Amino acid sequence: MRPEVAISWQRSRDQYHIDPFLSEAPSAVSQVTHSLDQDVVFAELGFRAAAIANELADTGGVITVADASGRILAAWGDKNTRSIATEGGLAPWFCWSEGAVGTNSMGTALETKHAVLIRQSEHWAQAFHEWSCGGIAVRDVVGGEPLAVLNISCWRTELPPSSRRWLETAATHAQNSLRKRAHDSGSEMLAAFSHAGGRPNESLVAVDTAGGVVIADDAASIILGVPGNTPAVNPAVRWTPQLPSFIHAARYATKRASADPGWTGSTQILTTRADELLSIGIRPVFLHRTVIGHLISFGGFAGEQFRQAQTGGVLLGQSRRIVALREENRMVLLGTSEVAVAESDGSDVWLLTNEGRLRAALSGLDKLDNELADTGVFLRVHRQYLVNLSRIREVERRDKGELVLVMDNRENTRVPVSRRNVSAVRRALNI
Structure with a gap:
């Protein structure tokens, strides 16, 4: 298996938990706000897709333009192939991000910075194994985030040999339009700076x-x-x-x-x-x-x-104390770095600290979570656990994409990550 496909399969299984037996792409979110740059790209890609539609139709192919969320906006190509494609959701208003259907040329292109070709059984979902597809994302030249994706799909046949070159050429023309707009914006910023x-x-x-x-x-x-x-x-x-x-x-x-x-x-x-x-x-x-x-x-x-x-930044220099109770009439003032984990037990909150297990003065983990939110150091990983990101030593990956965090305290406490928080943990730890 090619490395880029293997990596995409791993995301499909461990990060997005996509059912490989799904039968069609899900419907897309109905309301999505597009920037002016995205509208410019949609128009450019639509023009190029329509220009090649007749040539592609002769080979039984379908060409689509989708936005940055993987939502298909328009489709062209062979009428019979488009009819088959619509049955599986390869049509406008269906979502083809990796998070929706797993490995596919549109969704995987949005995750990478080059043209992606996905051939038949390389698709994560078995329902799409009779398709060969190629896609390329057009990215913002300033921030680097994807704006749109152009895609070619063929039913039970290989893609035309020129597919990759055509996709790259179309994307390059769209990027050139964005570069000119970004250059003009830079000139405006220079003028605003001089004026101010x-x-x-x-x-x-x-x-x-x-x-x-x-x-x-x-x-x-x-x-x-x-x-x-x-x-x-x-x-x-x-x-x-x-x-x-x-x-x-x-x-x-x-x-x-x-x-x-x-x-x-x-x-x-x-x-x-x-x-x-x-x-x-x-x-x-x-x-x-x-x-x-x-x-x-x-x-x-x-x-x-x-x-x-x-x-989304971490204000590490911010001073903050967490109050714990050692005895009924004795309080301990802890720095944030001294607390590895906060665990709820009913309304009580127990802190795993450098000085052992202490009960927090605050009642309720939600309150403590709110108190520490602006430090940027603590993350809620489970309804029962709040962890200090800087105190995580290891991340253990288990079956079905489950994560367990191993903390750096003397006991190497293990903290489970709930399924809904896996993505947030991965983003916070950059893994």
Whole structure:
């Protein structure tokens, strides 16, 4: 088995738990919001798909365009093959992500950065073993996330020899359109930076929607570890800040501003010195009502005050104490790093700590979970367990994709992960 297929099968089995005996693709979510860039890509791919539809129909093939969730938007090709395809859900308004049907060219292409060919029995679900398919995803040139996927499918025959080359050519044309738009957006960010510069006691940086630096003044460049006053309009050569919490804040701001055009915000980020926090103010920049980046000022404040945990970042420098009871009239003040696991027992919560098993002063694991949410260190992995991510020593994988966490305390406590939380644990540990 080819490595990319084996890896996809493993995701299908262990991460997505797809039934290999499913008979058709599930219906897609009815309402999905698309960005302007996605609409541009859909139009480009649709034009190229329609142009080759007649040629592909002669070989009995079907061509589809789907969005980033794997939802098919349109299909062209041989009429008889399309009729067969519709019976299995290979048609508009059905979902073909890996998380929906397992290994397939559309879903697997969304997980990779190159064209993917899946031949007959390489499909995870047996119902699709009579299909040979090829797909390629078009990705955002700034953030790298998939925007759409183009796919060719043939029933009981091999794909045409030119399939891979045609898919790559179509994707390249769509990417070129996105690069031009991103370059224009970079020029707009440079103009916005020049217009906003010169505020006293505030260093300033202009970033794109993914946190890449378009330009930073001398003071901001030192903080971020990037060249000062050096424009990077081209999205392929933008500077990457050396502060992860800064990038998390910029990406959070993109999500908020996309949903609310009037949004501005402030937060604190970690500098290269772990005990030092800096305040930043964030002002989104728009072009044609689409957010294209942000002006971020160090020492500035604006709008919503948010914490790093909301952005997906980890604010390790944040001081926090967890109160435990050693005796009825004696409290122990514990640092977050001293607690490996919190376990519920009815309304009581027991803490596995460096000083042994202690009862928490708070009643109810939900309350403790809420109290520690903004630290970014603790994760609810089971209705009975809250774990300190930094205290996990090993991850044990069991049958059916189940996970067990082995903690680094003296007893090497084992903590089960509930099925619904497996994906969250994998994301948090980057596994």
